[in-house]
Amino acid sequence: MSRVPLPYNPKILELFRNPKNLGRMEDATVTAVAGNPACGDMITFYLKINDQDVIERASFESYGCAANIATSSIVTEMVKGMKLEEAWKITWKSVVEAVGGLPSVKFHCGILAVGALKRAIRTYYKRKDFSPDWLQKEPSFEEKQALEEEELAKILSKRMKMEEEK
Amino acid sequence: MTGNVKELLKAHEGLKREVYLDIENSSIVPKEVIDTMLPYYNQRAYGNPTLTHKPGWEAYETIMGSTEKIAKFLGCKTLEEVNFTPGETEANNLALMGAALSMKDKGKKIVISEIEPLSVLHVADMLNKRGFAIAKIPVDSEGFINLEKLEKAIDKETVLVSLAAVNHEIGTIEPIKEALEIVKDKNPKAIFHTPASDAYGKIHFNVKDLDVDLATISSYKILGPRGIGALYVKEGVNMERILEGQIGTQKLWPGVENTPLIVGFAKASELAFKNFEENVNHMRRLRDELIDGVIGKISDVRLNGPKGDKRAPDNVNISFLKCEGEALTIELSLNGVYVSSGSACTRRLLQPSHVLVAIGRKFAEAHGSILMKVTRYHTEEDINYVLEVIPKAVERIRGIVGSTGVE
Numbered sequence A: 001m002s003r004v005p006l007p008y009n010p011k012i013l014e015l016f017r018n019p020k021n022l023g024r025m026e027d028a029t030v031t032a033v034a035g036n037p038a039c040g041d042m043i044t045f046y047l048k049i050n051d052q053d054v055i056e057r058a059s060f061e062s063y064g065c066a067a068n069i070a071t072s073s074i075v076t077e078m079v080k081g082m083k084l085e086e087a088w089k090i091t092w093k094s095v096v097e098a099v100g101g102l103p104s105v106k107f108h109c110g111i112l113a114v115g116a117l118k119r120a121i122r123t124y125y126k127r128k129d130f131s132p133d134w135l136q137k138e139p140s141f142e143e144k145q146a147l148e149e150e151e152l153a154k155i156l157s158k159r160m161k162m163e164e165e166k
Numbered sequence B: 001m002t003g004n005v006k007e008l009l010k011a012h013e014g015l016k017r018e019v020y021l022d023i024e025n026s027s028i029v030p031k032e033v034i035d036t037m038l039p040y041y042n043q044r045a046y047g048n049p050t051l052t053h054k055p056g057w058e059a060y061e062t063i064m065g066s067t068e069k070i071a072k073f074l075g076c077k078t079l080e081e082v083n084f085t086p087g088e089t090e091a092n093n094l095a096l097m098g099a100a101l102s103m104k105d106k107g108k109k110i111v112i113s114e115i116e117p118l119s120v121l122h123v124a125d126m127l128n129k130r131g132f133a134i135a136k137i138p139v140d141s142e143g144f145i146n147l148e149k150l151e152k153a154i155d156k157e158t159v160l161v162s163l164a165a166v167n168h169e170i171g172t173i174e175p176i177k178e179a180l181e182i183v184k185d186k187n188p189k190a191i192f193h194t195p196a197s198d199a200y201g202k203i204h205f206n207v208k209d210l211d212v213d214l215a216t217i218s219s220y221k222i223l224g225p226r227g228i229g230a231l232y233v234k235e236g237v238n239m240e241r242i243l244e245g246q247i248g249t250q251k252l253w254p255g256v257e258n259t260p261l262i263v264g265f266a267k268a269s270e271l272a273f274k275n276f277e278e279n280v281n282h283m284r285r286l287r288d289e290l291i292d293g294v295i296g297k298i299s300d301v302r303l304n305g306p307k308g309d310k311r312a313p314d315n316v317n318i319s320f321l322k323c324e325g326e327a328l329t330i331e332l333s334l335n336g337v338y339v340s341s342g343s344a345c346t347r348r349l350l351q352p353s354h355v356l357v358a359i360g361r362k363f364a365e366a367h368g369s370i371l372m373k374v375t376r377y378h379t380e381e382d383i384n385y386v387l388e389v390i391p392k393a394v395e396r397i398r399g400i401v402g403s404t405g406v407e
Helices: A010-017 A065-079 A084-088 A090-099 A105-130 A140-165 B004-011 B029-036 B054-074 B087-102 B119-131 B145-155 B177-186 B259-273 B276-297 B323-336 B354-360 B363-367 B380-401
Strands: A032-037 A040-048 A055-061 B080-087 B109-113 B133-139 B158-162 B191-195 B214-218 B228-232 B301-303 B315-320 B369-374
Touching: A010 B004, A010 B323, A032 A105, A040 A065, A055 A065, A055 B380, A065 A090, A065 A105, A065 B004, A065 B191, A065 B323, A090 A105, A105 A140, A105 B109, A140 B323, A140 B363, A140 B380, B004 B177, B029 B228, B029 B259, B054 B080, B054 B214, B054 B259, B080 B087, B087 B119, B087 B158, B087 B191, B087 B214, B109 B119, B119 B133, B133 B145, B145 B177, B158 B177, B177 B191, B177 B315, B276 B301, B276 B315, B276 B380, B301 B369, B323 B380
Parallel strands: B109 B133, B109 B158, B158 B191, B191 B214
Antiparallel strands: A032 A040, A040 A055, B080 B228, B214 B228, B301 B315, B315 B369
8 A cells, every 4th residue: 555645626625525416316317336335436426318318417426535526526517408419528637627637646536437427328328229429339438447447346356255265 | 746735724724623643644743852852953962973073972972862761661681772763664674674684594484464564564575576485474353463373384484573563553462472482482593573663652562571583663653753763673683784884873774873863762752651551541541432432423333453451552443334534534634633544545446454454344344444543642622522523524424425335
């Protein structure tokens, strides 16, 4: 284990103290989860999408550090009122920019937040059994990263169980 | 670096009370200690103790006087047994590497436990890459080392055993006397090292009663200045240097002696051992109030490490389920309570504390752990304040977690 300085900037602090769009959404059109408690990093996204494919409302819940909370919160702010096609174009870099920058060791928090968003969008269309032209078939960078993190957590948990049995 | 901590610091303005409990990672140095140190920077004894002038001889006299105090508290037979280093990390590095180098022709096995400090674990890993076999003894759910497995691990090849007297994270007071007997019975030649930074000045610990070969102690853990520690090396134990350069009064560590820090370390030792029983009882009382208060007020919490007399008097380590540790430390900080979390989110996967993993905590339990250490300077009011702040902070962070990650 190693530690690094984490000089969080004012925007992160503000979103940590007063997260926007926090909490479960009972009438969500689609819900997506990314991460795993074993990674110490997990996000649930709730989107309310209308029949014009516009995100009317977005909310989140987060098991994670201040950067995780802040990036999740800002994504819910960014996507509000967006068409899904526009929301799909959000990248982790634009999220990091929107929160005013992150220590590099925390980039993965922004990546996970966008991964959760893209999963939600994909789930929505899968359920409609329709795939718009702009929705790329292969997973986006953020989706791949989220998946990789979850796989790593699984491997780690398995390894721990094996050590216990030894 | 993208951040700016000015706003973070400003967010702490107007706190009605501040309670610093992160003694594991750095400490507040009492004014009494600082006052004792200051004259040695510019008024007297600022010379090099090996040189032939007045400030040099003054430094020699001062260092010897301080060494004598520490040697007495530690139970040493001679002053040469105390070897100052720039800290606990360096003393542990010296212990492992210095012993391994001096014993390398006698055997190639080193025995440690799974819950040793990183300055033991990582050095062992490094020695492993250089040809030493490392056996890591497991611990039970409270952190006690498995003595049967220890006995089995010791063989003729074993040249070094390093087992902490008190665990730094969960406060387990190890059966180190029994461990020492087991090791010396099976292989009298093996060098026995104990990292004792969490024992010295906190529990009954000295090398007269516990006849170890090497012991590491640290200044800041007893509220002395940072940047100074010591390795006790029993008379007759062969050690090699791991750094080379100008040798002075410290045969195992080159470089110019830091007289003010040595003076501060000795003063901090004096203060820790003055009214020792009273200090320890005070810490124990506050420790138990903190533990019982948190467990009584908050649901889904787990105490890490044993309860009662087998626990270091200052140590409180609690896991909060459904609560992420870093977020909790920030929330507590914004309310004036300064603690550390057992996990460090500095990679894609949060790194859980190896100690908590070794006692069988699940990752999510390790991620929500908080480590606190009380000192003789903390008061009832401090603890009451902490017990007021923690439940609110946990509630807020759990509110953000919501239903995410509920297994």
